[in-house]
Amino acid sequence: MPVKHCIPIIPSATWRRGLRLWVDGLGFSMSSEMRKDDKLIFLYASKDDLHFMLNQRVGHSGQAGRL
Numbered sequence: 001m002p003v004k005h006c007i008p009i010i011p012s013a014t015w016r017r018g019l020r021l022w023v024d025g026l027g028f029s030m031s032s033e034m035r036k037d038d039k040l041i042f043l044y045a046s047k048d049d050l051h052f053m054l055n056q057r058v059g060h061s062g063q064a065g066r067l
Contacts, residue, residue: 007051008052008053009055010055011054011055012055012056012057013057015040015056018054022052022054027047028045028046028047029047030043032044039056040056041055041056042055043055
C-alpha cells in the first residue's frame with residue numbers, strides 16, 4: 001500500500017522561536033493547539049498541502065512555552 005500522507009512531528013524546546021519561524025516567517029497557520037497548565041505543549045500547523053505538528057520536547061520544563 002503506497003503512503004499517501006506523512007505529517008512530521010517536530011520537537012521544540014523554544015516555542016516563541018518556533019512560532020516566529022513557522023507562522024510569522026514561513027506563513028503556516030495554527031489549526032489546533034493543546035495546553036497543559038496554561039503552557040503550549042502541542043500545535044498542528046498547515047499551509048496549503050503542507051502539514052506538520054510541533055510538540056514540547058520530552059524532558060523540557062516548558063518555561064519558554066507561555067504564549
